[in-house]
Amino acid sequence: MFFVDTLEFEGLGNRSYLAGGARRAVVIDPPRDIDQVIAAAARRGVRIAYVAETHVHNDYVTGGLELARVTGAAYLVPAAADVSYTRTSVADGDAIGVDELLELRAVATPGHTPHHTSYVLEENGRGVAAFTGGSLLIGTVGRPDLVEPRLTEQLARAQHASVHRLADELDDEVPVLPTHGFGSFCSSSQAEGDATTIGKERTTNDALTLDVDTFVAQMLAGLEEAPAYYAHMGPTNAAGPAPVDLTAPEPADAAQIAKRLAAGEWVVDLRSRVAFADGHVAGSFNFEGEGKLATYLAWLIPWGKPVTLLADTPGQIAEAQRELARVGIDRPAAAATGDPAAWVREGEQLASFPRARFADLARVRERGEPVVVLDVRRDSERANGFVEGSVHIPIHELHGRIGEVRPGTVWVHCAGGMRAAIAASLLDAAGRDVVAVDDGFDAAVDAHLTVTRP
Incomplete structure (x- = not known):
């Protein structure tokens, strides 16, 4: 048998x-x-x-x-x-x-x-x-x-x-x-x-x-x-890959996190997109541990760039480390867990940005407020329909093309919210005013936004 x-x-x-x-x-x-x-x-x-x-x-x-x-x-x-x-x-x-x-x-x-x-x-x-x-x-x-x-x-x-x-x-x-x-x-x-x-x-x-x-x-x-x-x-x-090393990374305090950011290293926050939007280390990026962490982080990060991981618990760090090792990101430079307030130096504040739905975007447009709508979905997704007047930069290209995004508050969306959260964190780290649209794309039609279908 x-x-x-x-x-x-x-x-x-x-x-x-x-x-x-x-x-x-x-x-x-x-x-x-x-x-x-x-x-x-x-x-x-x-x-x-x-x-x-x-x-x-x-x-x-x-x-x-x-x-x-x-x-x-x-x-x-x-x-x-x-x-x-x-x-x-x-x-x-x-x-x-x-x-x-x-x-x-x-x-x-x-x-x-x-x-x-x-x-x-x-x-x-x-x-x-x-x-x-x-x-x-x-x-x-x-x-x-x-x-x-x-x-x-x-x-x-x-x-x-x-x-x-x-x-x-x-x-x-x-x-x-x-x-x-x-x-x-x-x-x-x-x-x-x-x-x-x-x-x-x-x-x-x-x-x-x-x-x-x-x-x-x-x-x-x-x-x-x-x-x-x-x-x-x-x-x-x-x-012939080397054996994997899953021992815990070096712990990072607020001073070390700031030093690594200043050196141009990547500090990646694994918490939920809701928690990240509410409060995060300025300059850090949000790749949810529960999402396609390995695929999107490995896709976007300059290869070989040191990465420091932030999370709620050591278990989340360990799981992320395991997943990243599967794509060759073997050893995080450092890691920190617990209260995000401890990740910033004394006297500094956590950064934040708002989240919204497509219905909120529709109301903003109805009031005539000037906003930039950024679609970070793949080409094939956009080919099935897109919000009229939106700018299109796929998520995997955004880090190198942020300078192409027009001035103004950027309302960024994808198909469900995860990639929009990544994009919002990239824009926020670059000093842009951003709103993360945490909504399914079908809701754009329900909100009576004009969706163009080529």
């Missing part, structure tokens, strides 16, 4: 898997922080005999090399992957005995990367699970443009062929277990739902219902900019 356990990483929109039998198991695409994988294996009472990578990842730092070292497992990496460490190369058709009656079969599925490999878990020679990495996802496929721009169309066509190969070789009831597609920007479009099978994908996935030319044209037209930190993930993974 076999099992498959799923480890979810919501902040990055990825999953890893532990699969095996009574005694031994394999881990597919493990995270940087391997302790939770080891704990999952301990709960099952199995030994991790193999660690398998579907590809050299572009969106997070793998823990595969360290997990293999710690557990003594064989480290399975696609043979065509250009890596600098010792591994067990796997090629198309290779079969690895995981446990009694259980084998892991490698299936070459180029597309997301040229060397991408899926793994089919077989029991008594019958496929029972397909670990598809960045190939076949739920309702979509992995994007083909993260390796080399000149290869994008070629990889898109390979992706179409790879997905068809999986569908041709596997029965309808086989579960599809991808690594990407739950919010990860490695997905060519965002998936709906959290479970699927080969049979379901056969009828719903564009890669399996459209001819190759139509599929490629549609996918390439829909690709958006990838997070900037992706440029650092592939080289880090190919070189």
Whole structure:
């Protein structure tokens, strides 16, 4: 009898898997922080005999090399992957005995990367699970443009062929277990739902219902900019990541926080956007610990810039540190918790800015007050409708383009409030008067603002 356990990483929109039998198991695409994988294996009472990578990842730092070292497992990496460490190369058709009656079969599925490999878990020679990495996802496929721009169309066509190969070789009831597609920007479009099978994908996935030319044209037209930190993930993974260090960072007092801000370092407040707006250290940035912290902080921060974390509790610092390590931000320079009033020097005050709804913006406009409306959503979101007269700068571009925002009070919005809070903190730190619109975009229509739909 076999099992498959799923480890979810919501902040990055990825999953890893532990699969095996009574005694031994394999881990597919493990995270940087391997302790939770080891704990999952301990709960099952199995030994991790193999660690398998579907590809050299572009969106997070793998823990595969360290997990293999710690557990003594064989480290399975696609043979065509250009890596600098010792591994067990796997090629198309290779079969690895995981446990009694259980084998892991490698299936070459180029597309997301040229060397991408899926793994089919077989029991008594019958496929029972397909670990598809960045190939076949739920309702979509992995994007083909993260390796080399000149290869994008070629990889898109390979992706179409790879997905068809999986569908041709596997029965309808086989579960599809991808690594990407739950919010990860490695997905060519965002998936709906959290479970699927080969049979379901056969009828719903564009890669399996459209001819190759139509599929490629549609996918390439829909690709958006990838997070900037992706440029650092592939080289880090190919070189072999260092073990992660999750020990607590150095504590920071008010004087040190001020010194770090003066030096141009980033001070990141992990508290809720409501708490941040009410009172924060002037010059600090708000990236909610409960939001997509790793994705957006790693996307916006100048790579290698020291970061100091502020939060309500040490537990929030520890969780943020774990999530940031997954994208290569390994050691916070310092951290502080507790009462925000203690984060500023004696005689100094916390900064603040107002929050509002789209209805409030409508009333301000009705009174004829001059305001700047800043939309920080992605291009694809704005293409579905935007507030008339608004300025558009996607959140990932704002830090370098604040000077383009017209003078005046800036009412900044996104689709739900989280990115608007980040943007508001960037603007506030730059000395702009700002109002954070903490509202769903549908409320703009309800507030009778003019929404233009191209």
